[in-house]
Amino acid sequence: MDRTIHVHHLSMTYRVPVRQEGLGAALRSLIHRSYRELAAVDAVSFDLFAGEIVGFIGPNGAGKTTTLKMLSGILHPTGGDADILGFQPWKRQPAFLRRIAIIRGSQPIGGPVELTVMDSLRLQQLIYDVDDRAFKRNLGQLNAMLDLRTLLDRQIRALSLGERMRCGLALNLIYRPEVLFLDEPTIGMDASVVETTRQFIAAYCQETAATVLLTSHYMADVERLCRRVILMDKGTVRYDGDLRTLSERLSPYKILRVSLVGAKALDLSSFGEVDEAENGTYDIRVGRRDVPSVTARLLADFPVTDLAVLEPPLDRVIDRAYRTGVA
Amino acid sequence: MKLLRLSCAIFAMSLKADLAHRSNILFQVLLSLAAAGSSLITVQIIFSRTDHLGGWTLHEAVILFGTFTILGGILLTFVEPNVLWFHQRVIAGQLDEVLVKPAPSLFLLSLGRHAPLGLVQAVIGAVIVAWGISLSGDAFPVWRGLVWLTLLAVAAVITWVTRVLVALISLWVPGLALDVVYDGAWQFGRYPVTMYRQPARFVLTWVLPVAFITTVPARALTRGVSPQLLGASLAFGFVAIMILRLVWMSGLRRYTSATS
Numbered sequence: 266m267d268r269t270i271h272v273h274h275l276s277m278t279y280r281v282p283v284r285q286e287g288l289g290a291a292l293r294s295l296i297h298r299s300y301r302e303l304a305a306v307d308a309v310s311f312d313l314f315a316g317e318i319v320g321f322i323g324p325n326g327a328g329k330t331t332t333l334k335m336l337s338g339i340l341h342p343t344g345g346d347a348d349i350l351g352f353q354p355w356k357r358q359p360a361f362l363r364r365i366a367i368i369r370g371s372q373p374i375g376g377p378v379e380l381t382v383m384d385s386l387r388l389q390q391l392i393y394d395v396d397d398r399a400f401k402r403n404l405g406q407l408n409a410m411l412d413l414r415t416l417l418d419r420q421i422r423a424l425s426l427g428e429r430m431r432c433g434l435a436l437n438l439i440y441r442p443e444v445l446f447l448d449e450p451t452i453g454m455d456a457s458v459v460e461t462t463r464q465f466i467a468a469y470c471q472e473t474a475a476t477v478l479l480t481s482h483y484m485a486d487v488e489r490l491c492r493r494v495i496l497m498d499k500g501t502v503r504y505d506g507d508l509r510t511l512s513e514r515l516s517p518y519k520i521l522r523v524s525l526v527g528a529k530a531l532d533l534s535s536f537g538e539v540d541e542a543e544n545g546t547y548d549i550r551v552g553r554r555d556v557p558s559v560t561a562r563l564l565a566d567f568p569v570t571d572l573a574v575l576e577p578p579l580d581r582v583i584d585r586a587y588r589t590g591v592a
Numbered sequence: 593m594k595l596l597r598l599s600c601a602i603f604a605m606s607l608k609a610d611l612a613h614r615s616n617i618l619f620q621v622l623l624s625l626a627a628a629g630s631s632l633i634t635v636q637i638i639f640s641r642t643d644h645l646g647g648w649t650l651h652e653a654v655i656l657f658g659t660f661t662i663l664g665g666i667l668l669t670f671v672e673p674n675v676l677w678f679h680q681r682v683i684a685g686q687l688d689e690v691l692v693k694p695a696p697s698l699f700l701l702s703l704g705r706h707a708p709l710g711l712v713q714a715v716i717g718a719v720i721v722a723w724g725i726s727l728s729g730d731a732f733p734v735w736r737g738l739v740w741l742t743l744l745a746v747a748a749v750i751t752w753v754t755r756v757l758v759a760l761i762s763l764w765v766p767g768l769a770l771d772v773v774y775d776g777a778w779q780f781g782r783y784p785v786t787m788y789r790q791p792a793r794f795v796l797t798w799v800l801p802v803a804f805i806t807t808v809p810a811r812a813l814t815r816g817v818s819p820q821l822l823g824a825s826l827a828f829g830f831v832a833i834m835i836l837r838l839v840w841m842s843g844l845r846r847y848t849s850a851t852s
Contacts, residue, residue: 367692381609
């Protein structure tokens with residue numbers, strides 16, 4: 266696979282003014298200002314390869330968005346280097362900008378809101394030098410995937426959040442970028458729009474082999490789209506690897522979901538810690554190694570109507586990673 | 593060439609959006625007429641008491657006011673939609689959108705949005721200039737008109753530069769909005785700078801270059817200007833663009849965007 270993104274010791278340090286509390290300190294700070302160095306991103310390194318969709322996760326303030334902004338050329342780092350498709354992002358060369366897109370769920374469309382969606386797409390065509398043939402072909406494909414027909418002649422200001430996201434995706438993908446930076450793409454959306462967006466991202470990447478770096482606080486986004494995750498905390502990379510491996514490392518147990526004949530409450534604590542019990546269905550925490558033996562005992566001792574072995578919810582795994590770190 | 597095509601496309605799309613609201617057009621025409629009418633009445637009142645204002649006769653003052661109105665229309669159409677409340681865009685991190693596009697960021701930032709109805713004011717300004725010419729009763733040579741048009745273009749550039757420079761201050765002082773201050777300074781342009789005493793005249797020529805924006809173009813049409821002054825105006829316009837570019841590049845280094 267071709268390497269599309271190479272990040273080496275990338276750093277961003279802000280110099281922020283600080284002062285003690287109280288009016289006296291505020292007055293003194295007018296003459297003698299004190300500053301503190303704040304490392305938003307601290308020597309971050311990773312590589313991404315063509316066609317990869319990588320989850321870029323971490324708690325608020327971990328440095329994810331700052332990293333995305335440096336990689337898309339918006340911010341100039343204070344240290345380190347990055348190479349994307351052979352370009353240094355912060356030089357913002359047109360040839361580079363034509364091949365990347367950054368899409369923010371909080372602000373999916375940035376241009377003038379009084380224009381119609383079609384006018385905005387035409388403007389993108391001009392800015393990104395997309396020829397007419399490619400424009401029509403790409404628009405046809407995006408239309409099929411995002412169902413834009415009823416939106417094209419509407420003003421952007423009149424669109425709902427979900428419609429804005431669909432149009433924002435179309436506006437940013439009409440020129441077929443090879444690298445996508447997706448910053449919370451499903452934030453604030455209802456369940457059906459979230460699923461549509463996820464399906465679209467997966468389909469787009471499969472079709473174009475685009476490389477995607479995705480930040481999201483919704484672990485369902487990450488679970489659905491990414492095999493690999495990079496976990497950031499306090500500006501540094503704490504984990505970079507397979508999502509399943511991270512889950513196994515942080516959660517040394519699985520969930521056995523077992524449904525039994527009859528709704529009578531039973532004591533199953535001898536098999537493991539019972540998380541939930543409702544209408545004859547039980548979620549039992551079982552150590553990964555013990556799953557086969559416990560399953561066999563359950564099947565032998567009880568009239569089981571259904572049994573499933575589940576990974577623990579990713580939200581809990583990641584929450585644990587944020588709170589206790591990755592060993 | 594790409595920037596010209598982009599400008600035309602943005603203007604056409606914005607015009608299409610504006611034309612969808614007929615009441616907006618009507619109000620814009622009425623407001624522009626009311627503003628121009630009240631200013632012209634003021635000029636008439638002044639000249640009912642005197643024959644000259646800073647060395648300018650009535651028809652010359654009318655031409656100057658028409659030039660000022662044309663430039664006001666250009667400012668309203670092409671620049672103001674981009675820089676009004678600019679500090680809020682800086683604070684909200686909305687400059688990101690222009691920084692990731694493969695076109696000159698300064699162009700997209702300062703000329704990327706248009707309000708075509710503002711041109712109603714420019715048309716009214718052109719009518720006022722024509723009226724001023726007719727008031728003089730003299731024949732104006734064509735070359736004077738061409739020099740006036742050239743200096744009008746330079747004035748438009750200087751207007752754009754000064755307005756954007758004022759907006760860019762918020763890259764250094766994000767909480768500072770100087771829109772109202774600029775508007776106040778802009779109003780000095782409706783009268784000839786010779787009307788003001790020193791040091792105000794110096795300030796209005798070299799610090800807030802109101803002289804190059806309205807007085808010099810209007811003087812070119814009424815009495816003509818020397819080749820030296822024409823050259824100085826062109827050089828001033830060029831230097832202004834260079835200064836704007838430098839300030840933008842410098843300010844951009846201070847831009848920290850916003851959190852998500």
